[in-house]
Amino acid sequence: MRATDATTGEALLIVGAGVAGLSLAIALGRAGIRVTVIDGASRPQTPADGRDINDWDLRVSALTPASVAFLDDLGAWSQIPENRKACYTGMQVWDAQGSGRIDFNARDVQTPSLGHIVENRLTLQALLTCAESCPQVEVLWEHGLSAMTFIDGGWEIGCDGGKIFRAALVVGADGARSRVRELTAMPVRQWSYDQSAIVGTVALATHHLDSCWQAFLDTGPLALLPLADDRKVAMVWSLDDSAHPAIAELNDEAFLRALNRALGPEAPTACQVGPRASFPLRQCHAVDYVEQGLVLVADAAHSIHPLAGQGINLGLSDVRVLSEQLIAAKTHGLTVASPTLLKRYQRQRKTENLAMMAAMEGFKRGFGSRQPLAVMARNMGLNWVDQRSWLKRWFMKQALS
Numbered sequence: 001m002r003a004t005d006a007t008t009g010e011a012l013l014i015v016g017a018g019v020a021g022l023s024l025a026i027a028l029g030r031a032g033i034r035v036t037v038i039d040g041a042s043r044p045q046t047p048a049d050g051r052d053i054n055d056w057d058l059r060v061s062a063l064t065p066a067s068v069a070f071l072d073d074l075g076a077w078s079q080i081p082e083n084r085k086a087c088y089t090g091m092q093v094w095d096a097q098g099s100g101r102i103d104f105n106a107r108d109v110q111t112p113s114l115g116h117i118v119e120n121r122l123t124l125q126a127l128l129t130c131a132e133s134c135p136q137v138e139v140l141w142e143h144g145l146s147a148m149t150f151i152d153g154g155w156e157i158g159c160d161g162g163k164i165f166r167a168a169l170v171v172g173a174d175g176a177r178s179r180v181r182e183l184t185a186m187p188v189r190q191w192s193y194d195q196s197a198i199v200g201t202v203a204l205a206t207h208h209l210d211s212c213w214q215a216f217l218d219t220g221p222l223a224l225l226p227l228a229d230d231r232k233v234a235m236v237w238s239l240d241d242s243a244h245p246a247i248a249e250l251n252d253e254a255f256l257r258a259l260n261r262a263l264g265p266e267a268p269t270a271c272q273v274g275p276r277a278s279f280p281l282r283q284c285h286a287v288d289y290v291e292q293g294l295v296l297v298a299d300a301a302h303s304i305h306p307l308a309g310q311g312i313n314l315g316l317s318d319v320r321v322l323s324e325q326l327i328a329a330k331t332h333g334l335t336v337a338s339p340t341l342l343k344r345y346q347r348q349r350k351t352e353n354l355a356m357m358a359a360m361e362g363f364k365r366g367f368g369s370r371q372p373l374a375v376m377a378r379n380m381g382l383n384w385v386d387q388r389s390w391l392k393r394w395f396m397k398q399a400l401s
């Protein structure tokens with residue numbers, strides 16, 4: 001058996017070296033807390049830096065200014081090449097079944113940007129560079145979690161390959177299908193959205209105008225997110241399970257035609273599409289984020305519909321609050337597994353996460369309806385909000401925080 005810190009029994013083990021796991025490790029490592037991170041995958045390769053449509057990561061995230069500021073504090077933001085960060089200043093949202101439309105602009109809230117679109121693998125690579133240069137952090141790839149036993153007041157962690165660790169606190173940062181959650185039987189409330197998202201890179205005939213474009217179709221929302229090439233966007237096309245296979249199986253030419261038909265005249269025309277991948281969409285929320293010596297963060301605690309692009313932003317807020325509590329434990333000489341501090345993290349984060357999940361559910365149901373009255377009401381609603389600058393400003397301030 002190998003212990004991460006056998007002398008104190010205070011070892012802290014993070015399962016999952018995704019954006020959430022690595023950012024937590026860096027925040028703690030920089031505060032002098034020793035951390036081991038295990039991940040079942042191989043160490044990610046350095047991403048290609050070409051400009052070909054095939055060189056862009058299929059997975060991107062719309063990072064809010066608050067997330068960017070946090071990544072900057074960790075030293076990771078400056079590690080992402082400038083020519084791969086797309087600052088966006090506008091967001092155009094419309095109902096493809098009617099005439100409802102809202103345009104948001106950074107100018108309305110006197111801010112230089114509404115956020116940045118960054119490829120996930122670049123964010124990950126930047127965090128990995130920071131983690132690997134932090135002496136307090138050890139990242140072990142190809143160490144998939146396979147067993148967990150609570151014994152003598154701590155966790156015994158078994159990995160694929162047979163290695164065993166002991167930890168006073170285990171952080172589950174292992175994503176939406178969290179094995180930590182499963183092995184410890186932490187209850188969740190979950191349901192399928194009965195939709196899958198097709199993601200891919202799309203080349204446009206014209207400039208993307210540094211704007212996000214989102215159409216609400218009767219089969220689900222379709223978003224184009226501007227990349228750091230003014231004629232390329234990342235597409236996230238969520239489709240009801242009844243409509244998804246027919247679109248997912250189209251060849252490039254037929255897919256482009258379907259995409260342009262779905263976008264209509266409101267958005268720039270797509271002229272080329274790269275490889276595509278599909279993700280089934282589920283809403284999942286752990287009933288509790290905290291158990292004895294155990295805490296869940298980010299997608300392991302909650303996963304939501306990508307329509308508002310909030311997944312990793314909520315995850316980074318979890319990480320910020322949890323790291324503050326764990327650093328406070330160290331400052332006050334408490335155990336890292338202090339139930340009081342872990343519960344404080346849960347209280348703070350659950351409220352915000354639940355509010356966002358409820359809002360996304362409302363959006364999804366409201367825009368999923370084909371009832372003529374519901375269609376009319378939401379079109380009137382979109383136009384009504386669009387004409388009230390104070391209300392638009394309020395929406396934008398919520399989204400930026």
Ligand SMILES: Cc1cc2nc3c(=O)[nH]c(=O)nc-3n(C[C@H](O)[C@H](O)[C@H](O)COP(=O)(O)OP(=O)(O)OC[C@H]3O[C@@H](n4cnc5c(N)ncnc54)[C@H](O)[C@@H]3O)c2cc1C
Nearest residue numbers: 016018019020039040062145174175298299309311312313
């Ligand atoms: C189609 C789509 C579009 C999205 N768009 C956006 C967007 O625009 N903005 C946004 O904020 N969010 C978006 N999201 C959500 C965002 O991708 C997630 O919130 C984010 O990736 C979660 O990060 P994480 O670190 O919690 O988990 P993950 O990124 O899933 O990382 C989990 C890590 O744990 C590891 N792991 C898993 N199991 C084990 C195991 N048994 N043992 C050891 N390691 C393990 C994995 O290898 C991985 O490295 C989108 C999601 C989807 C599906």
